[in-house]
Amino acid sequence: MSGMKVHTKINGDPVEFMCEADESLLDVLRNRLNLTGAKEGCSTGDCGACSVTVDGRLTCSCLVLGVEAEGHDIGTIEGMAEGEALHPLQKKFIEHAALQCGICTPGFLIAAKSLLDKNPDPTETEIRFGLAGNLCRCTGYDKIVRAVQDAAQEMRKTSAKASAKKAAPAKKRVAAAKSRTSQKKRA
Amino acid sequence: MPLDNPTNVKRKFDVVGSRPNRPDGIDKVTGRAKFGADASAPGQLVGRILRSPHAHARIKKIDTSKAEKLAGVKAVVTRADFPDHTDGDNALYDTMCNVMAREKAFYEGHAVAAVAATSASIARQALKLIKVDYEVLPHVTDVDEAMKPNAPLLHDDMFTDGVDPKPKKPSNIARRFEFGHGDVEEGFKQADIIVERSFKTEATHQGYIEPHAALASMSPDGSGELWCCTQGHYMVRDVCSRILGIDISRLRVTQSEIGGGFGGKTTVFIEPVALALSRKANRPVKVVMSREEVFKASGPTASTSIDIKIGVTKDGLITAADGTFRYQGGPFQGCSPAEFGGMSAFAQFHLENVRAVAYDVVANRPKTISYRAPGAPMANFAVESVIEELAHKLGMAPIDFRIKNAAREGTKSSYGPVYGPIGLGATLEAAKNHPHFKAPLGAHQGRGMAAGFWFNFGGQSCVSLNIPIDGSVTVSVGSPDIGGSRAAMCMMVAEELGIPYEQVRAIIADTSALGYNDVTDGSRTTFATGMACIMAARDAMKKLCQRAAATWGIPEEAVTWENGHAKPAGANAGNFAPLSLKEIAQASPGTGGPIAGHHEYSADGAGVSFATHICDVEVDKETGATKIVRYTVIQDAGKAVHPAYVEGQFQGGAVQGIGWALNEAYIYGKDGRLQNAGFLDYRIPVCSDLPMIDTQILEIPNPGHPYGVRGVGETSIVPPLAAIANAVAAATGVRFTELPMSPPVVLKGMDDAKAAGKSKAA
Secondary structure, three states, rough: OOEEEEEEOOOEEEEEEOOOOOEEEHHHHHHOOOOOOOOOOOOOOOEEEEEEEEEEEEEEHHHEEEEOOOEEEOOOOOOHHHHHHOOHHHHHHHOOOOOOOOOOOOHHHHHHHHHHOOOOOHHHHHHHOOOOOOOOOOOOOOOHHHHHHHHHHHHHHHHHHHHHHHHHHHHHHHHHHHHHHHHHHHO | OOOOOOOHOOOOOOOOOOOOOOOOOHHHHHHHOOOOHHHHOOOOOEEEEEEOOOEEEEEEEEHHHHHOOOOEEEEEOOOHHOOOOOOHHHHHHHHHHHOOOOEEEEOOOOEEEEEEEEEEHHHHHHHHHHHEEEEOOOOOOOHHHHHOOOOOOOOOOOOOOOOOOOOOOOOOOEEEEEEEEOHHHHHHHHHOOEEEEEEEEOEEEOOOOOOOOEEEEEEEOOEEEEEEEOOHHHHHHHHHHHHHOHHHHHEEEEEEEEEOOOOOOOOOOOHHHHHHHHHHHHEEEEEEHHHHHHHHHOOOEEEEEEEEEEEEEEOEEEEEEEEEEEEOOOOOOOOOOOHHHHHOOOEOOOOOOEEEEEEOOOOOOOOOOOOOOOHHHHHHHEEEEEHHHHHHHHHHHHHHHHHOOOOOOEEEOOOOOOOOOHHHHHHHHHHHHHHHHHHOOOOOOEEEEEEEEEEOOOOOEEEEEEOOOOEEEEEEOOOOOOHHHHHHHHHHHHHHHHHHHOHEEEEEEOOOOOOOOOOOOOOHHHHHHHHHHHHHHHHHHHHHHHHHHHOOOOOHHHEEEEEEEEEEEEHHOOOOEEHHHHHHHHHHHHHOOOOEEEEEEEEOOOOOEEEEEEEEEEEEOOOOOOOEEEEEEEEEOOOOOOOOHHHHHHHHHHHHHHHHHOOOOOOOOOOOOOOOOOOOOOOOOOHHOOOOOEEEOOOOOOOOOOOOOOOOOOOHOOOHHHHHHHHHHHOOOOOOOOOOOOOOOHHHHHHHHHHHHHHHOO
């Protein structure tokens, strides 16, 4: 066949594949690499069910050719959880009943993660516009927005704790130094 | 069994009413869940369908010879591959004609041939090589035009049913229905105020995000397997086998996860074609619709034309209600939901004199299929718009006018039956007391409301429940889980058996594993299949008690089941330590073998459902764009098994209604071709269009269910059309009688009203 060889990284792993010139990245992911988490809802970039990231940027994989992925880093829903540990967004989507049929869910999760990566503390309006490229026909979006709000809050708490931990030893050092200074002064 | 005495309805629950995580949640957030297009088979071919470019045409000849010769093409099918096995079943014959056109193509997108090839590009090339010789015929797509005496006829042999005497001249009116009671003419004589208005609504699509997909594999021995996304795989099995002329038991259908349906996946489109291709090619064939095909060739809902006349006395009592409902349902009879439209239109009122006449009309559009509460939203839009206008004429608050005339327990409904306990009054009162109702409005804002009704359905369900030796429980159901029903099934089984929710797993079994299950429609699954789960659990419980009785050597009747344990009762109470489900299951190999519970039946007693919606809109006077600023759904659920998913049904239905009211419409050109077959031009609501959708669940128990459950899925799409139209009227002073109320329509309406006001002043 007249395919082309393409070299990419998918969810962190090096992946090489052969594809025809007329195949979209979505076709390649689903039909050649068996990564069927990205869905085809329209193939015209209107529904967002095929959302992936290309070098960290939110992209409709139906609008990118497979050959255009050459040399790029692709992120799909299959790479979102770390082993058994779900991403906070995945957890909150389940807890908030933010999915009914679930066909749009992978796309929403990729889009929501992409939003929170850029803006960890979005307003409701920012969430609504951040997710406006993804269609959901079941939920009316209410529970999706709430799940993203809740996940964002949890992620902020976690990162605050993490930075507090990092910062803690430094603070101690400063405190110790201060106390030394005051002792000196007293002396 | 449905309980005769409502006091028997259980009202104290341990599991039901809580909000556990759904069992299929992790699969769905990790991309692991397999939907229709996610399956593949070794050696599979790509199936593609050739569709008519004409709205109406006679198919004189189909030449497939060139396509067949193309390298990589393994099968081509046309009408010649679908000999008529339908045996006088008209509905089945029409379904067959719809999946593959016979004498005529009835709409743009109608399937005329299909190919199976080794790749998508070869399949595409092959379609171009098929020569179809069409004789283009005059077409009609508008419902009122289709009813005119000189309209282009779709069928020479369609003589309106339900009219006496039966007409001698054929027409596009398939059937006339009439519902009601009393004497409307007499009722209008008693009225002080009468409002009479005409309405039109355009066709809308269910808009499920997952296109139809099927993977078919037929063997030379005539047996077959089919994987597809559907709301009812038993229906798919029966319809496909009958169309293809094979024994029903030889076709095994497995349903994939389903990416939305809303009624649109309650019939077959590509499934028989995939099977026919596979039979001819002797290889598995996968057919997946494109989004354009979904819009043009699946089953949207009807477009309508409706006249409403309602009369009231000065003190606000309705004396008569009369309506004519014309529903266009595509090219075949019995497909439009005209009957449900006519039946449901006035169902929320207590009326002495009421009449609804409904017409099922054919036209050159895709064959319609159910869309969430089929037929009711359009009728409700017309009726509740007139109700609002009457209230204003009376100088009465619309909410009080509705409360005064509301149907209640004992009301003879407009479609016949007398209501048992119903929740309409409660939803109206709750609306009146809701903070939303009293909240101040901003500039250019208006508030509207509407109340709506849906019948709900029971139907056939068959459930098997198995308890392996570790005491975990698997419940196999045949109702596709379209929005979280597996969780509800597990909850009801856990509730009955008195065990934790996590101990129960629900799976959707394929068609070879269980008896027939009706499609997931009519808001039936949590009600009917859920009740079968409860009964199967009770059946298993009885067997668990038998095993305990045998172990203890006491009579069966002397054992009761409490909190997940068999306990000796009566004279034996306290004589033996209770046995847990796990202990009985562990011992089962030695006490009589596996323990299972079953239930199969056809459920009656689905309680009717009512909802009241309140909506605030803001209309941009410059552009005519309407923004929903606040929305509240109040609905009776009987008993909410998993309240989060009940809220989800309320919210999802409301938002589909918002799309229908404001933007969504099938737009046809003069050539009879659909001009907006894509999500860019057929605009469903997106996240940034909407506010949060507030919900209030009321629980007026349905006496027909052991827990009081009513179906909740459909009612929520009924009131939004009218609620929004009433809110837009309040915001602009203009009443819109046609949907959708898209920005150009609203802008023109406001401009026309302004011009009319000026000319009046002059």
